[in-house]
């Protein structure tokens with residue numbers, strides 16, 4: 001598994017959202033892409049998933065340029081996204097949501113096995129298999145969104161702000177799950193505004209600002225980088241400096 | 254007593270026909286947020302196809318029925334492919350206007366191809382012969398129509414709840430992008446929705462033709478409007494709602510006229526009155542969700 005994005009450019013009706021983004025995700029790693037609201041993080045994931053058509057660039061997955069492929073072809077190759085805002089199907093049961101995650105799969109036994117895996121990962125879901133997804137709490141819906149993506153048997157799991165709007169304790173659970181899933185062999189591309197928590201789990205991180213990567217490095221190194229601390233972690237070097245111009249992300253611990 | 258049985262059987266069969274056609278409106282609305290104004294014309298075409306299958310090509314009835322249902326389904330799929338799909342990302346009003354255009358196009362096409370003079374839907378004795386039920390002499394059709402409808406509804410429910418195609422339809426009706434992220438093919442799923450909705454209209458048209466045998470190019474217009482109303486009554490977007498709305502409308506129409514024959518001339522107006530009342534009391538329809546807008 002290797003994903004390599006080269007000089008990706010995306011615009012919405014003339015307004016440029018990604019201005020030449022390059023990044024690499026290598027086998028077995030957790031890579032995070034952080035940035036303030038509106039930086040273009042979701043746009044990047046939507047382009048990789050085939051939900052929107054980039055202006056130019058290359059998205060090379062295992063040596064094949066997947067840019068321009070239909071979304072289902074990208075899922076079929078094992079690149080799966082849990083979208084921003086969870087987007088579970090509210091009038092389907094938890095079980096149906098998980099099964100539709102396996103929409104492209106025909107290996108019944110494998111699907112059953114992964115269903116058990118997801119239930120073990122999220123015991124809260126296993127108690128609620130027949131409940132309508134729309135009646136779950138925000139945290140449970142996020143677990144369902146991740147579980148649904150896992151049912152597609154991803155090689156690369158992309159998550160768009162899984163901690164958004166969740167209570168700190170639930171955020172902790174979600175990040176623990178990210179670690180666990182990664183240890184089970186799934187490569188992860190994680191998008192977050194919660195820079196602190198995501199840089200802690202990540203092997204490597206990229207910082208996106210208004211459509212361009214402005215900084216990259218090991219998770220630890222980025223955590224200790226003063227400009228990151230100021231802009232994303234809510235720590236200021238000097239009380240007299242201007243307030244951080246970026247939205248300050250929630251500190252999970 | 255025999256009159257009551259007669260009226261009840263009639264009410265149930267008219268209600269069933271409305272339900273079958275209302276499902277097409279509600280399913281298409283579900284996946285496209287579009288009122289498919291051409292649905293009544295698809296229904297009309299099915300009647301002509303059966304007519305020519307039986308009278309010109311001398312097919313056995315079951316062959317002509319199957320051919321008519323398949324061609325009707327294909328016609329619905331073609332309308333989606335040619336007139337709706339290219340406008341999927343356009344403003345809502347464009348696709349709505351396109352649906353009205355398809356409706357007029359099919360009406361005029363039928364006039365050109367088949368002429369404006371009324372044709373008589375051929376009778377199939379197996380369906381239209383009279384039988385005895387509790388002392389009442391009624392047409393077999395009055396029993397068969399609800400029975401066929403019930404079987405189709407069970408099959409549809411199975412499809413929607415138990416098959417991947419059905420799950421994909423429900424997912425697409427809720428959230429295009431989330432469905433695509435699961436690997437669902439939007440185009441295929443929407444085409445499938447038209448296929449099913451139109452084939453149900455085809456079945457409805459056959460039973461309608463045996464009950465009301467006159468065929469003219471505008472024959473689909475009034476059932477079309479009424480079944481659209483039935484779908485709204487039940488809560489558009491909901492299949493169960495379409496069934497409830499269709500049955501309620503059909504039963505109300507027949508029984509009101511039976512109880513007060515003086516009102517027979519106003520029969521077609523009941524649907525509109527019922528619609529106004531329901532929309533005033535419960536704007537989302539009987540079984541409608543709170544919001545039908547896409548997020």
Ligand SMILES: Nc1ncnc2c1ncn2[C@@H]1O[C@H](COP(=O)(O)OP(=O)(O)O)[C@@H](O)[C@H]1O
Nearest residue numbers: 012015017035036037038039040041042043044
């Ligand atoms: N559908 C859209 N149409 C027009 N502009 C959009 C659309 N989606 C996002 N944008 C714009 O693109 C930029 C990047 O958005 P997005 O990728 O959602 O950012 P992020 O996920 O980092 O918050 C923003 O300026 C946003 O307003």
Ligand SMILES: [Mg+2]
Nearest residue numbers: 041042043084
């Ligand atoms: Mg975003």
